[in-house]
Amino acid sequence: MRKQILLFTALLAVFAVLISAGCVTTDSPGDSEGMVTITDAFGRDVTIPENPEKIAVVGSGSMRYFVYLGIDLDDVCAVDYQDSKLNIQTVNVRPYALANPEILEIPEVGAAKGVVDNEKLLMSGAEILFMGGASSSNTEVANEIQEKTGIPVVMFYTGNYVTDSEKIQDTLLMLGEILNKEQRAKDLIAYFDAVEADLKKRVAGLSAEETVYVGGVSYNGVHGLDGTDPTYYPFAVLNIKNAAAEVTSVSQTGYAQISKEKLLEWDPEIIFVDLNTMEAAGGGGIYELQNDPAYKGLSAVKSGKVFAVNPHTSMGTNHETSMANAYYIGTILYPEQFSDIDPAKKADEIYTFVDGAPVYEQLKENMGGLSYQKLSL
Numbered sequence: 001m002r003k004q005i006l007l008f009t010a011l012l013a014v015f016a017v018l019i020s021a022g023c024v025t026t027d028s029p030g031d032s033e034g035m036v037t038i039t040d041a042f043g044r045d046v047t048i049p050e051n052p053e054k055i056a057v058v059g060s061g062s063m064r065y066f067v068y069l070g071i072d073l074d075d076v077c078a079v080d081y082q083d084s085k086l087n088i089q090t091v092n093v094r095p096y097a098l099a100n101p102e103i104l105e106i107p108e109v110g111a112a113k114g115v116v117d118n119e120k121l122l123m124s125g126a127e128i129l130f131m132g133g134a135s136s137s138n139t140e141v142a143n144e145i146q147e148k149t150g151i152p153v154v155m156f157y158t159g160n161y162v163t164d165s166e167k168i169q170d171t172l173l174m175l176g177e178i179l180n181k182e183q184r185a186k187d188l189i190a191y192f193d194a195v196e197a198d199l200k201k202r203v204a205g206l207s208a209e210e211t212v213y214v215g216g217v218s219y220n221g222v223h224g225l226d227g228t229d230p231t232y233y234p235f236a237v238l239n240i241k242n243a244a245a246e247v248t249s250v251s252q253t254g255y256a257q258i259s260k261e262k263l264l265e266w267d268p269e270i271i272f273v274d275l276n277t278m279e280a281a282g283g284g285g286i287y288e289l290q291n292d293p294a295y296k297g298l299s300a301v302k303s304g305k306v307f308a309v310n311p312h313t314s315m316g317t318n319h320e321t322s323m324a325n326a327y328y329i330g331t332i333l334y335p336e337q338f339s340d341i342d343p344a345k346k347a348d349e350i351y352t353f354v355d356g357a358p359v360y361e362q363l364k365e366n367m368g369g370l371s372y373q374k375l376s377l
Contacts, residue, residue, distance in 0.1 A: 034051070035047050040154045040174065041156045041157040041174060042136045042157075048178065052127045054077045055126055057076060057083075058114060058116055058129065060080070060158070061080075061314070062080050063080070070356065077106070077125050078126055079107070080108070081111060083097065083103055083106075084106065084107070093276055093311040095355045096355045099351065099356050114133075114138075116145050121145070121149055129153045130156055131145075131153055156174065158316050159317070162231040191354070192323075195323050199237045212240050212333070213228065214228055214244075214272045214273075214274060215228055215263075216276065216277025217254075218277075219254070222279040223257065223285075225263065229244070232254075233319075234322065238330055238333060240329070240333055260292075263295075269300055271298070272308070272309045273308055274312070304377075305374075307375060309328060319354075324346060327346045344361075344371075
């Protein structure tokens, strides 16, 4: 009898290990029927409905991944303030929003970016609140919302695809599993990997001789030429010498602000200007290059090697624009290896797969028609 009891106990232990493997577990005795327990991107165990029909989403650019995963937007009953019509920007540069303008009609969940109004959340009818972020700093906020509303809060990771692609891929897989979009999540990751592999294959064994700089990069708002990205995706995958690579202390954010003196010291031979800079006070980076006497002495300006790229950062990083920019920059730095690429067509191929619609021309129009061309200074 004692041997039978020991055998039964051992079998129970093995079974417990098997069902606890992975992010999503089967119902436990403490869960209600139709509920599952998941571990979110920041290590929180959250019990959620097995097949949620209504969700709310909060966080800067937080609707991006849900568009990527191709969910039915009718299932989204509340969005972040910055994804709502209450915060319509003068210039919309987010491909996921351009491809899905109906997002603007979804009610907001709070009165500011990343803010949740508990009453609005309850009134929305959401079964889950998804909260996006790049760090665990909002864990206490998520727990408090969950305790006060009784609505489970699942935190997911948004960040820099150059430095943290694995975390982003894990998040996509987690969201895909929760929302029954597992195959789409896998297809999306495979597509990102295939694009990167293609870019790297084209320049294998090569390294651009010129020193290159990208200016006008946005981060918590728009910036002038001093806003750059030390881990700029196109430069990273194309073996390009990023003048700002030495600025490593803040590289995890994908943004760094440098001084005019530092840019003059670097004196890059080619400059790419993020077109979102045009929204900056005083005209931004293009205006500075046209009118600042010091900048007129830069090698890139004197040789006419200043080019425009589309904004890759707006309410977080728009990874699809980063990839599209890489193909355009490839045609400039490696014309022979990218001779088969039409940057506009390639951008639309990417936008169609990732966001569901070819929005390059609309984005170009929003950028004053300057996308992917040499700038006249």
